[in-house]
Amino acid sequence: MPAAADLSAPLRNEEIARLFAPLRRFSHVALAVSGGADSTALMLTAARWRDLIPDPPRITVLTVDHALRPESREEVRLVCERAQALGLACHILRREGPRPRSGVQQAAREARYALLGDWCAGHGAALITAHHLEDQAETFLMRLARGSGVDGLAAMSTETFLKESKVTLLRPFLDIPRARLGATVRAAGMDWIEDPSNADATYERVRMRRLLPRLAEAGIAPRDIATSCRRLHRASEALEQWSAxxxxxxxxxxxxxxxxxxxxxxxxxxxxxxxxxxxxxxxxxxxxxxxxxxxxxxxxxxxxxxxxxxxxxxxxxxxxxxxxxxxxxxxxxRLHAQTPLEPDQEEVLWDGRFLVRVPVPHPPLVILPLGSITLPEDFPDRPSGVPAFAWRTLPVICSAKDRRPLACPATDWRAARSEPAEAVTVFRKCNDISG
Incomplete structure (x- = not known):
């Protein structure tokens, strides 16, 4: 149990070195920075850590303009200005599209992680966020209210692999109280951006945040909740290993x-x-x-x-x-996948399952499910043992002009004198589950 004085003290260099040590195995790390107190502390301490160690990884600041408030454009500009003052590269990522009609925070979160994950995947970077002790306790309470099981109640982990983007996500502050992050920013002579939604009780997380002091009065402090989360995470990992x-x-x-x-x-x-x-x-x-x-x-x-x-x-x-x-x-x-393949496009992931490769150049193509098209007379019969429903969901390469089937690599069928002359499909997702 930390001393009371430490609960609101700025982070010390030796603590920063310990918290950021897991980042040393990466050649490039990207910090998710909104400009709030927590992520500003992440940016500040990452810059200090860079100066404390030999051969630090490359550090990039990523800030997302959700375009949900008029101030957001100026806020991301300020984040980049501060990052550059610390000697850190900064990139602004912008959410496109109309404002969500409902579930604004959840939609913003999904858009944010999609943008951050895609950028990190494209630049070979691990993603670092500023989630802290109270964030963990709030997440636990939100999931408890939904009747979550072991995985949900384990809440967040210090390290997670994002399957969709194939990016490692780290949370070095998960055991650090919010007050210490704010103190770290103030000790550096800086301030931060206050998002008004953080005080809006129409959002569930804000309501849970306001509940934490009352729970602490009853003897259930955020650190106690975080301890339970760690133990549930340990159980979750054991169950995951068993199923795998x-x-x-x-x-x-x-x-x-x-x-x-x-x-x-x-x-x-x-x-x-x-x-x-x-x-x-x-x-x-x-x-x-x-x-x-x-x-x-x-x-x-x-x-x-x-x-x-x-x-x-x-x-x-x-x-x-x-x-x-x-x-x-x-x-x-439930399958309505219609995926175009442009003449200069060599491969496409179809329906999130099959990686379809076609040598370039080729005419404009579209990938359709077998069950949605009229098959020619010379198309092979379904092999014995293959379920009829699975057969109907195979990808067929068709002409984009008239949707005439040209090839079905899974069956080795190809229309006479058709392009493409060669094509390959790979059921990519089986590698994920069996590997």
């Missing part, structure tokens, strides 16, 4: 046709919590990438254990009992 080990041993992924199967007997012998994780991994791989609610996974588990119907549809995927195995693939009724 099971999938590595038992999942058969038919990469050519984009479907998978898992033996039912060992699956049904697992504890429910592990089965739910396996469902989540399977749905992410064979369905759409959106995270599903725990209640939906529990209904899926109930279907598997007790329902007599043969099939269940969830998360853009279809699950079917077939003899002694559970078969899973993309649900064709």
């Amino acid at each position: 080990s099971f999938l590595s041993e038992h999942l058969v992924c038919h990469v050519t046709h984009g479907w998978g199967e898992v033996p039912l007997q060992p699956l049904l012998q697992l504890p429910q919590e592990v089965r739910l994780r396996i469902f989540a991994s399977l749905l992410h791989t064979f369905g759409h990438p959106r995270r599903l609610r725990l209640a939906a996974m529990e209904r899926l588990d109930d279907w598997l254990l007790h329902d007599t119907t043969r099939a269940h549809v969830l998360g853009g995927a279809r699950l079917v009992r077939r003899r002694r195995v559970l078969v899973i693939g993309r649900e064709p009724g």
Whole structure:
């Protein structure tokens, strides 16, 4: 337990060196800076850390203009001005599109992480955020109010891998109180930008923030909540390793046709919590990438254990009992992917599942699901064992002009005298689940 005086003291150099030590393994790190007290402290301490060590990584400041308030353009300009005064490169990322009609904070968060993740992926950088102790406690309370399970209540971790952007996210301040970050900025003779939404009680996080002092009076301090989060995270990691080990041993992924199967007997012998994780991994791989609610996974588990119907549809995927195995693939009724391939474009990720490669140059093309087009007479029959629903979700390369099918690499079929002469599809997502 830190001394009372330390709870609002500026960060010392030795603390900064310890907090930022995990960043040394990266050649390039990007700081997410809004200009508020917490992220300004991150920028200040990162600059100090750079000067404390030999051969520091390259440090870039990223600031996002959400275009939700008139002041935002000036605020991001100020962030870059301060970053450059500290000797740090700065880039402004701007959200495009109309203002969200509802769920403004959530929409802003999603847009922010998409922009930050894409930039970091394109520049080989790890992403660093200024989340702190009270942020962790607020996140826990928000998820508690939703009835979250182990993963949700574990809240944030000090290091996370963002699967969609393939970027590592680090939170060096997760155990540091908010007051110490503000004190660090003031000790440097700087101020920060106050976002008025941080005082707007219509937002859930603000309401949880106001609840923290009352919980502390009852003996439940943010640090106590953060301790529980760390322990839940430890349990979450153990469960994740268990489910990953099971999938590595038992999942058969038919990469050519984009479907998978898992033996039912060992699956049904697992504890429910592990089965739910396996469902989540399977749905992410064979369905759409959106995270599903725990209640939906529990209904899926109930279907598997007790329902007599043969099939269940969830998360853009279809699950079917077939003899002694559970078969899973993309649900064709929910698939409307129509992806253009321009003449100078060599590859495209279709439906988030298949990487389609076509040698350039080629005529304008469009990738369509097999089940949505009229197949020619010489198109091959569905192989024995391949589920009909999975067959209908294979990518077919078609002419963009008249949508005439030209090639289906998964079946080795190609229209006579057609372009492209060669094409390749790779079911990319099976690598994620089995690797």
